[in-house]
Amino acid sequence: MSTVHEHSHAHHAHDHGDAVGGRERRLLLAFALTLLMLAMEAAGGLWSGSLALLADAGHMLVDAFALLLAFLGAWLARRPADARRSYGYGRMEVLAGFVNALTQFVLVGFIAWEAVDRLLHLDRIHILSGVMLAVALAGLLVNLLVLRLLHGHAHDDVNMGAASLHVLGDLFGSLGAVLAAMAVRWLDWNWADPLLSLLVSLLILGGAWRLLRRSAHILLEGAPEGLDPAEVTAVLRGADASIRDVHHLHVWQLASGSRMATLHVELHEGSEGAAALGAIRRVLDERFGIRHVTVQIDPAGCPDGHHDCGDHAHH
Numbered sequence: 048m049s050t051v052h053e054h055s056h057a058h059h060a061h062d063h064g065d066a067v068g069g070r071e072r073r074l075l076l077a078f079a080l081t082l083l084m085l086a087m088e089a090a091g092g093l094w095s096g097s098l099a100l101l102a103d104a105g106h107m108l109v110d111a112f113a114l115l116l117a118f119l120g121a122w123l124a125r126r127p128a129d130a131r132r133s134y135g136y137g138r139m140e141v142l143a144g145f146v147n148a149l150t151q152f153v154l155v156g157f158i159a160w161e162a163v164d165r166l167l168h169l170d171r172i173h174i175l176s177g178v179m180l181a182v183a184l185a186g187l188l189v190n191l192l193v194l195r196l197l198h199g200h201a202h203d204d205v206n207m208g209a210a211s212l213h214v215l216g217d218l219f220g221s222l223g224a225v226l227a228a229m230a231v232r233w234l235d236w237n238w239a240d241p242l243l244s245l246l247v248s249l250l251i252l253g254g255a256w257r258l259l260r261r262s263a264h265i266l267l268e269g270a271p272e273g274l275d276p277a278e279v280t281a282v283l284r285g286a287d288a289s290i291r292d293v294h295h296l297h298v299w300q301l302a303s304g305s306r307m308a309t310l311h312v313e314l315h316e317g318s319e320g321a322a323a324l325g326a327i328r329r330v331l332d333e334r335f336g337i338r339h340v341t342v343q344i345d346p347a348g349c350p351d352g353h354h355d356c357g358d359h360a361h362h
Contacts, residue, residue, distance in 0.1 A: 071122055077193045077214065078114040081107055084189040091182030095175040098165055099227045100182055102158045102244045103220035106251070107186075109150045110217055116143040137301055138266075145262040151216070151255030158248040165241035174240060176232035183224035190218040212258050216251040223247040268299040271306050279335060283310070287326035289318035298337065307339040313346075320344050 085107030092100030117140070126136045165172060197211045223243035230239035261272075270276055276298050283293045295311040308331060314323055324342060331337040 071118060073196045074114055074118040077196050078111060078118060080189055080193050081111045081114055081214070081217070084186055085111055088182055088186050091178055095178040095182070096173050097175075097179040097224065097227070097240055098161055099220070099224035099240050099244045099247075100179055100186075102161070102247070103183075103186060103217065103224055105157065106154055106217055106220050109154050110214060113143075113147040113150065114214075116146060119143070134301055137305055141262050141265050144258060145266060147212070148255045148259035148262060151212075151251055151258075155248045155252045155255070158244055162241040162245040162248070166238060166245075169238055172237040172240065174228075174231050174237060176228050179240075180225065180228035180232060183221055183228050186221035187218070187225055190214060190221050194218060212254045216247075216254065219247045219250050220244075265300050268297075270298050271300045274298060274306075274335060279308070279331075280310075282330060282334065283312075283327055286330045287323050289314050289320075289323045290326070291315045295343075298335075301339075305339070306335070306337040307341075308337045309341040309343075311343045311345050314344060 085104050088100050088104035088107060091097070092104050119139070128134060194211065194214045197214060223246065227240040227243045230236040264272075276296055279298060280293050280296050283296075284290060290312060292313040293310055294313070296308065297310070298306065298308045300306055310327075312323055312327065314320065323344070327342055328340060331340055
């Protein structure tokens, strides 16, 4: 047994731990701010009679849960691997992102149902627009602050992406509430409150669908976005003169930014495996960002599909 990725894997472990620790702190602070604001919006919505505020408070309740899930996901991702979970707990953040996306669909359904009911019964709407406007402005400021805390997460960080999506939805909700409050206060457009709530729910729906599709793709062991396995195979075949063929390539993503690959390599007769392993490790790391690699070297001329093909697994 020989290690292909030992140095590069250890090299990134410390940086990854620091990054996760920073994400934990930002998520915890964002959770506290969101929890405080949802209490204010719920009270303001009940007092003023505004659906936009109540919907945003409901969204913030989901978001508080989403941020808590994201925090727990980041915290669990730092737990070391054990005998039962040899890859560790990094995928918890992907599960958290998947659950967060599903909760958004439930929220959108509630907002849409209530908004349509109010639009059909406008005579029931009685809104204290001054209270609504003050609370909506406060919510907008808090959401901007929370979004700033979560800004700059990695593109493939599903966990932080989920949290940011929820807060972005809140931002739209608070902006809609501000606009609705202004329309009700100065134009006497009571229909603006449920209508803007309905429009905001549609915006949330689009983001939730994208996140659901992305996290499901990772859970289904799909190839990372922007990476073509056929291209990886072709590049590896030319990585070193000792390599005769590359096959059975599988590339997937365990968690955010954690790309992995397994492959079989057939060498020319008389070639040493060390040079091929070093070239494969270097190409996968530098060109494709894949640092966890398992390579099986097959004897020359071994037919594909035989389970006894090659006795040497190099990690």
